[in-house]
Amino acid sequence: MVTTNPPTPDLTRVRSAGIVESRGYRVFQVINTSALVLIVALTLYPFVNLVAKAFSSEGYIVAGQVNIFPRGFNTTTFTAVMSDPMFWLNYRNTVVYTVVATLIAMALTTTFAYALSRTHLKGRTFFIGLAVFTMFFNGGLIPNYLLINSLGFKNTIWAIVLPNAISIFNLLIMKSFFENFPKDLEEAAAIDGLTTYGIFGRIVLPLSKAVIATMVLFYAVSFWNNWFQAFLYMDRSDLYPVTVYLRNLLAAATSTESLGADSAQIASNVQAVTMVLTVLPIVCVYPFIQRYFVSGVMLGSVKG
CATH class of the missing domain: 1.20.5 (Single alpha-helices involved in coiled-coils or other helix-helix interfaces)
Known part of the structure; x- marks a missing residue:
């Protein structure tokens, strides 16, 4: 055959x-x-x-001749900005404000989101509705200013870190993630004697690195770039974050005020310098949490 x-x-x-x-x-x-x-x-x-x-x-x-390579290389503006001691003081303030604000925001967001994800929570619908309501309505600028002033938060770090401590958008993302968390793991932990706080701290959080890293990035970028609240609630320049310092620098440059160097030179590229100095730390941090960020933004695409 x-x-x-x-x-x-x-x-x-x-x-x-x-x-x-x-x-x-x-x-x-x-x-x-x-x-x-x-x-x-x-x-x-x-x-x-x-x-x-x-x-x-x-x-x-x-002349509009600068594209992707510098022309007439110089560091005049960088030298003028970075030789100012106030710049480094405000930069330190920004780091402190961002770290403290992000820690507070993550503590409040994770605990609130986990509570809202529990279907047996009494008043769950009310609290979800209350949270969503604040996405569309707020007291306004003047009432917020009066509230911060009456609480004695003016010229303090709390005026920066507390008003935006919870982002409802981030809260809803974390709530959705916790709702899809494997119930078998929580039930097994409960049988082993863990309380709700133990389950949350020892089981849920360690297995939620992707969403936590994503939320940390969102919050950190938001607080790092925030300048308006400091501009509104801070009267002392030594308390400003670096974004307010750079904003004032840009305003001074556009009004041809000299910073100890050639004012025309500074007025021409100070906007580029301020943006580079502001975004550089976030660009340096992002690669370290990129792998968590990629999986974190895909949380809702696949359900277990």
Whole structure:
């Protein structure tokens, strides 16, 4: 009996997963890769352009000749800003405000979200509705100012860290995550004798690193970039965060006030310098929590 072997598949068209690539699929890969590269380039260009302007001279910036590489390289503005002791004092304030505010926000958000995720909580619907209500309605600027002033929080760190301690958007994300947390783990922990606080602290939180890292990033960026509350509630320059310092620097530059260096030079690229100095710490921190962030933003896409 004569047997014939089946035709050998084209190995160049077979991926490691065993999927045969059709011509249409290869065309899709090329188009998809090209589109992603274009999107990345368009996303990065504004930041690269800012960095280039921060190190470029006034003439090239005014003439619009600075794109992705500095022209007429100089560090005049950086020197003027970073040689000021007030800059470093305000930078320290920003770090302190951001760390304290993020810790308080995470403590309140995680506990509130976990409580709202428990279906047996009495008044759960009321508290969810109350939280969502605050997303659309608030007391307004003047009542908030009067409240902060009456509480004695003016010119203190609490005026910065407490008013925005809970973001309802972040709260709802964490609530959704906790609602999909495996109930078997919590029941097993309860059988072993853990209380609600023990389950939350020893079981739930250690297994929620992705959503926690994502929320930490959201809160930290928000508090780091926040300048209006400090501008509103702080009267002393030594209490300002660095964002207010840089905002005042930009305002001074646009009104041609000198900072001990050539005012025309500073007026030309101070906006780029302020943006670079403000965003640089967040850019440096992001790679360390990027792997948690990627999984955290996909929380609602797959349910267990």
